[in-house]
Amino acid sequence: MRNLHSFLFKGATYPTLFISVCYAVLFMLSSSCSANLPVQREAQQMEKSVLEVKYSIVCIIHGDGDYLYHDTKGNEFKADVEALAGAKRVAQQNPNAEVFIFHQKPKRHFLFFFPLRDGEFFYYRNGRLIANELYWRDNEQARFEHEVELYRRFHVENQREMVSMFLYYGHEIPEFDGAGYDASYPDRMFTVTDLVSGLKDFTRDSTRFDLMILSTCFGGTPYTIGALGSFAKTIIASPENLHLSYFDLKSLERLDLRMRDGDVSTFAKRFAHQTFDRLTKDVQTEVSVAVYDIDSTHEFLNSVQKVYNKTLTTLDGKTQPAKTMIEHCDCGDLPSYVLPTINAGVNIFYRPALFGRSKYKQNHSGWECWRNIIP
Amino acid sequence: MKAQITLLGIIVMMFVLAIPANAGGKGEIQKYFNDAANKVKATENVTEKRTILDESLKGMTKVLNMVQSSPLISNEDGTAIGHIKASLQEKQDELTGNNGYQRVPDTQLNNFSNYVVQSMEQAETITISLVALLLIIILVVLLV
Numbered sequence: 001m002r003n004l005h006s007f008l009f010k011g012a013t014y015p016t017l018f019i020s021v022c023y024a025v026l027f028m029l030s031s032s033c034s035a036n037l038p039v040q041r042e043a044q045q046m047e048k049s050v051l052e053v054k055y056s057i058v059c060i061i062h063g064d065g066d067y068l069y070h071d072t073k074g075n076e077f078k079a080d081v082e083a084l085a086g087a088k089r090v091a092q093q094n095p096n097a098e099v100f101i102f103h104q105k106p107k108r109h110f111l112f113f114f115p116l117r118d119g120e121f122f123y124y125r126n127g128r129l130i131a132n133e134l135y136w137r138d139n140e141q142a143r144f145e146h147e148v149e150l151y152r153r154f155h156v157e158n159q160r161e162m163v164s165m166f167l168y169y170g171h172e173i174p175e176f177d178g179a180g181y182d183a184s185y186p187d188r189m190f191t192v193t194d195l196v197s198g199l200k201d202f203t204r205d206s207t208r209f210d211l212m213i214l215s216t217c218f219g220g221t222p223y224t225i226g227a228l229g230s231f232a233k234t235i236i237a238s239p240e241n242l243h244l245s246y247f248d249l250k251s252l253e254r255l256d257l258r259m260r261d262g263d264v265s266t267f268a269k270r271f272a273h274q275t276f277d278r279l280t281k282d283v284q285t286e287v288s289v290a291v292y293d294i295d296s297t298h299e300f301l302n303s304v305q306k307v308y309n310k311t312l313t314t315l316d317g318k319t320q321p322a323k324t325m326i327e328h329c330d331c332g333d334l335p336s337y338v339l340p341t342i343n344a345g346v347n348i349f350y351r352p353a354l355f356g357r358s359k360y361k362q363n364h365s366g367w368e369c370w371r372n373i374i375p
Numbered sequence: 376m377k378a379q380i381t382l383l384g385i386i387v388m389m390f391v392l393a394i395p396a397n398a399g400g401k402g403e404i405q406k407y408f409n410d411a412a413n414k415v416k417a418t419e420n421v422t423e424k425r426t427i428l429d430e431s432l433k434g435m436t437k438v439l440n441m442v443q444s445s446p447l448i449s450n451e452d453g454t455a456i457g458h459i460k461a462s463l464q465e466k467q468d469e470l471t472g473n474n475g476y477q478r479v480p481d482t483q484l485n486n487f488s489n490y491v492v493q494s495m496e497q498a499e500t501i502t503i504s505l506v507a508l509l510l511i512i513i514l515v516v517l518l519v
Contacts, residue, residue, distance in 0.1 A: 066402065068402040068405055068496070069405070069493075069496050070405065070409045070412075070492055070496070072489050074409055074412060074413040074416075076402075076406075076409070217497065241497045242497075243493060243496075243497070244496060244497070282489075283493060284486055284487075284489050284490035284493055284494075285490065285493045285494055285497065325454075353490070353494075354486065354490065355466075355469055355479065355483075355486075355487055355490045356465065356466075356469065356490075356494070357465070
């Protein structure tokens with residue numbers, strides 16, 4: 001009691017110290033009260049940034065395979081690494097976009113035994129990296145299960161109308177077989193049907209992507225375009241071989257300037273033209289970039305569906321050695337595909353290879369088919 | 376100090392071993408033609424350019440012949456190798472102007488060397504098994 005008295009007495013004798021302590025406590029209390037303000041501000045900013053999202057881009061880059069290529073100076077590149085860098089630039093250069101990047105990498109092990117994650121995900125919004133996660137790709141059930149899960153977790157549900165795009169950068173997506181597409185999983189299958197299942201999950205609200213860019217070899221077949229056309233209004237693809245320097249991602253930077261009028265169709269044609277111009281500068285093999293206005297291609301696709309599916313069924317049932325005796329060709333070279341509607345809805349930019357047997361071929365129908373190799 | 380060095384060594388080894396075993400792999404064939412293209416572009420002498428291209432095509436064909444006749448190779452690999460050989464033969468024919476091809480003009484030899492590289496980069500090496508590929512790589516290193 002005496003001690004307490006003594007303390008109070010001393011407190012009374014040191015009023016300055018006492019008042020300081022009171023101020024400090026008050027300051028702390030007031031600070032803690034106002035601590036919510038920055039959070040609230042951030043939330044408001046976040047809401048504002050969500051409202052500003054005008055473009056939603058999903059980009060899948062396959063890198064689990066042989067993606068090495070050289071430029072004309074002899075420099076070595078890995079196509080998936082280049083595409084990843086390009087996609088990141090697209091994400092950073094679009095302040096009004098959300099960009100999902102999925103990099104499917106080769107399987108690797110730490111000390112031979114401990115598997116490392118073979119998928120990497122980047123999510124950008126308003127030009128800023130919001131999330132970067134590693135994930136496992138070895139899911140048995142659905143090919144794009146983890147990608148879809150990440151997409152749903154971050155996708156902006158915006159009331160405002162957005163321009164949506166789906167980009168796939170990789171090797172030719174097989175129409176049948178499909179084993180060995182992933183070098184790390186030689187028994188695992190990947191076909192157009194698997195991509196279709198993935199797209200069903202991405203677009204579960206049954207809306208179609210405004211633009212799909214299929215940066216692969218032989219993407220412009222009646223089956224591939226017909227199947228993927230259920231998920232996109234416009235598709236850009238290469239009916240023939242595509243050089244691994246791929247379609248230009250640069251054309252997707254600054255979409256606010258390049259797509260000011262919101263006209264996706266015109267933008268797609270411009271994109272195809274620019275890509276064609278760049279590829280023809282450096283590439284000696286053939287170059288083909290086609291833009292498919294899906295709704296306008298329906299009549300042709302319906303007309304050839306039966307004959308093309310029959311071809312696929314025959315090929316699918318063939319033995320492996322027999323499959324090595326078939327090759328891709330322009331559908332325009334096969335009489336059963338030469339219909340009045342063959343050019344409807346297709347804009348094709350084509351230049352033959354500068355050497356080889358096909359160097360005199362002057363045009364392409366924009367559709368790619370199969371034929372037996374003539375010995 | 377010794378313990379620290381050992382620990383550092385172990386950490387470095389861990390990172391080294393994390394590099395994928397198949398890094399490079401199929402790329403060796405592409406590098407082979409890219410090296411030839413670099414040599415073609417490095418010389419001004421047209422005859423030399425033709426010789427480099429001719430030898431590189433012949434060298435790879437020789438390797439593919441050996442691999443194709445190996446008992447380790449499956450029928451499917453044999454057929455796929457056959458296609459690559461046919462493609463190389465066509466390039467050789469075009470270089471020399473045989474089998475209905477117009478001879479590649481002297482002024483186009485650099486572009487033709489790029490064509491060979493790009494054509495091989497999109498060739499069907501993807502369908503060849505790992506065994507066949509390893510044989511090709513080993514023979515390229517040993518013989519060419």
